Amino acid sequence: MKGSPYVTQHKEVVIVGSGPAGLTAAIYTARANLSPVVIEGEPSSTSDQPGGQLMLTTEIENFPGFIDGIMGPELMSNFRSQAERFGASYHTAKVTKIDLSNRPFQIWTSDSNSADPDYTAEAVIISTGARSLMLDLEEEVRLIGHGLSTCATCDGFFFRDLDIAVVGGGDSAMEEAIFLTKFAKSVTIIHRRKELRASKIMQDRAFANPKIHFQWNSVVTKLHGDTQLEGITLTDTTTNQESRLDIKGLFVAIGHVPNTDVFRGQITMDSNGYIVTHDGTHTNVDGVFACGDVQDHTYRQAITAAGSGCMAAIDVERWLEAKHHQAG
Amino acid sequence: MANIVELNDFNFENSIKDSELPLLVDFWAEWCGPCKMIAPILEEISTERKGQLKIAKLNVDTALMAARRYEVMSIPTLILFKDGQPVRRIVGAKSKSSLLRELDPDLS
Numbered sequence: 001m002k003g004s005p006y007v008t009q010h011k012e013v014v015i016v017g018s019g020p021a022g023l024t025a026a027i028y029t030a031r032a033n034l035s036p037v038v039i040e041g042e043p044s045s046t047s048d049q050p051g052g053q054l055m056l057t058t059e060i061e062n063f064p065g066f067i068d069g070i071m072g073p074e075l076m077s078n079f080r081s082q083a084e085r086f087g088a089s090y091h092t093a094k095v096t097k098i099d100l101s102n103r104p105f106q107i108w109t110s111d112s113n114s115a116d117p118d119y120t121a122e123a124v125i126i127s128t129g130a131r132s133l134m135l136d137l138e139e140e141v142r143l144i145g146h147g148l149s150t151c152a153t154c155d156g157f158f159f160r161d162l163d164i165a166v167v168g169g170g171d172s173a174m175e176e177a178i179f180l181t182k183f184a185k186s187v188t189i190i191h192r193r194k195e196l197r198a199s200k201i202m203q204d205r206a207f208a209n210p211k212i213h214f215q216w217n218s219v220v221t222k223l224h225g226d227t228q229l230e231g232i233t234l235t236d237t238t239t240n241q242e243s244r245l246d247i248k249g250l251f252v253a254i255g256h257v258p259n260t261d262v263f264r265g266q267i268t269m270d271s272n273g274y275i276v277t278h279d280g281t282h283t284n285v286d287g288v289f290a291c292g293d294v295q296d297h298t299y300r301q302a303i304t305a306a307g308s309g310c311m312a313a314i315d316v317e318r319w320l321e322a323k324h325h326q327a328g
Numbered sequence: 329m330a331n332i333v334e335l336n337d338f339n340f341e342n343s344i345k346d347s348e349l350p351l352l353v354d355f356w357a358e359w360c361g362p363c364k365m366i367a368p369i370l371e372e373i374s375t376e377r378k379g380q381l382k383i384a385k386l387n388v389d390t391a392l393m394a395a396r397r398y399e400v401m402s403i404p405t406l407i408l409f410k411d412g413q414p415v416r417r418i419v420g421a422k423s424k425s426s427l428l429r430e431l432d433p434d435l436s
Contacts, residue, residue: 145419
């Protein structure tokens with residue numbers, strides 16, 4: 001465990017991000033004696049936190065090897081301990097500035113104005129993942145924690161016997177809605193189209209749940225309530241007609257945005273901010289590799305993230321070997 | 329853990345009233361991932377701010393009345409009580425430095 005290093009530390013490999021991708025990269029690079037440091041992020045109640053998106057989930061049923069499933073936070077804690085066993089170290093902070101223009105790369109975690117970076121690194125693995133999109137309404141900030149939630153598993157409990165809603169049409173929205181029926185009186189799924197994006201199995205489960213109702217072709221355009229959420233305004237996407245839904249809780253699962261702000265302008269990204277990789281996990285910057293959801297908006301599974309984390313570790317190992325070979 | 333007291337529905341009101349130091353109550357539960365993330369940070373703060381602040385934990389699973397009374401709808405929620413009155417509320421897990429930034433102005 002690291003507090004804040006006040007002198008610059010030089011590392012062969014720095015891993016930025018600590019979800020399944022980053023921690024798998026840590027297990028592999030640590031086992032290859034590269035003593036990686038994982039800059040794991042900071043605690044938060046959004047998915048942008050150490051351990052990543054799985055920290056906000058409950059049971060993971062489809063991660064191979066766990067016949068009866070495993071809790072998301074427990075799985076991540078296992079990943080973390082496993083990497084630590086082989087010599088990975090952790091720094092609980094966010095990267096505030098990074099310079100990828102020259103090698104060794106320079107990485108700041110606390111004071112980005114400081115002349116000296118916290119780390120210099122021969123190779124960097126970026127695995128900062130993605131975070132949930134919010135609605136972008138002005139009442140949002142005021143009502144977070146007062147009916148508007150970013151974490152169904154944390155807050156579902158407080159909505160016992162109340163009417164609540166989930167916004168979104170994908171697997172995460174279905175999963176949250178189904179989970180929330182354990183507590184709530186009713187859960188309305190609000191989706192802007194007429195069909196869901198979610199997988200067949202999740203759709204079937206949601207449709208079969210008597211507590212779940214659907215509000216199709218609708219977007220949330222206003223939140224009501226001063227100190228507690230009391231209701232929302234819905235706008236019909238086909239007729240523009242407004243209606244009000246009285247609910248005490250609102251959970252948002254409308255998609256994700258990659259955590260790449262700190263890398264902007266230094267590395268090639270697509271128009272949505274996802275890092276572009278080629279030949280496995282290589283980026284356009286020699287010595288910088290990317291894995292997990294930060295470079296994948298298609299599969300976005302714990303197992304695919306872990307798989308690409310393993311690929312990044314092997315790519316780094318080969319890249320360092322080739323470089324040392326050239327130098328020697 | 330030694331510095332942090334456990335509260336329940338029975339001792340909650342008296343504890344916040346009787347506390348001579350500002351009392352920070354951590355509303356948490358076993359099933360809340362972000363709550364677990366901040367638990368070690370709170371232990372560090374309780375040691376580093378000894379004499380200025382007392383920290384207590386309240387498990388919302390077993391003490392729902394107190395959580396309801398203070399309209400806790402999201403955990404972790406931290407409420408700072410001074411002379412029995414809530415003076416500051418922090419919702420959601422945060423880093424140690426941001427927690428201290430919010431708490432320190434209220435501590436002497």
